[in-house]
Amino acid sequence: SIISEYTWNQTTAGSAGGVSIIYATPAYQSGLTSKAYPSGTVSVLSKRGIPDIGGNADPASGYRFYYGTLNTLAQSGGTSATAPLYAALVARLVELTGKRLGFLNNLFYANTGIFNDITVGNNACPLATGYSATPGWDACTGCGSPNVANLINALR
Secondary structure (H helix, E strand, C coil): CCCCCCCCECCCCECCCEECCCCCCCHHHCCCEEEEECCCCEEECCCCEECCCCCCCCCCCCEEEEECCCCEEEEECCHHHHHHHHHHHHHHHHHHHCCCCCCCHHHHHHCHHHEECCCCCECCECCECEEECCCCCECCCECCEECHHHHHHHHC
């Protein structure tokens, strides 16, 4: 069970996320807003918002794994850790449902109840302002972290 989830932010680094300056806002993000930190300014997305979903970004509480020929124990967080974790989750969901899942973002944004909404914290760092976590999609944690039981029900 999850004790608590919040936007990762340390003195020298924080979780990624924000609003693209290049890519157009996709239809599934139409009407969403971002909340700038520290100003608190709320703006309708003018471009693509990232991320779509959240994962443990803090290396201190991240995922433990073994690597190399000496089976060295390491721990990491962030995209490098959560991307393979979520790829494995999708592979398991394909196996469980017996069907190809295709592009999942439309499902994600239309069924936000399949996520644990993360509403605490911000991703500002010493060298950059950031965004605040808010109810619903935000530019720190996306739609939140997957609630796998709810995700399975939505896929069925």
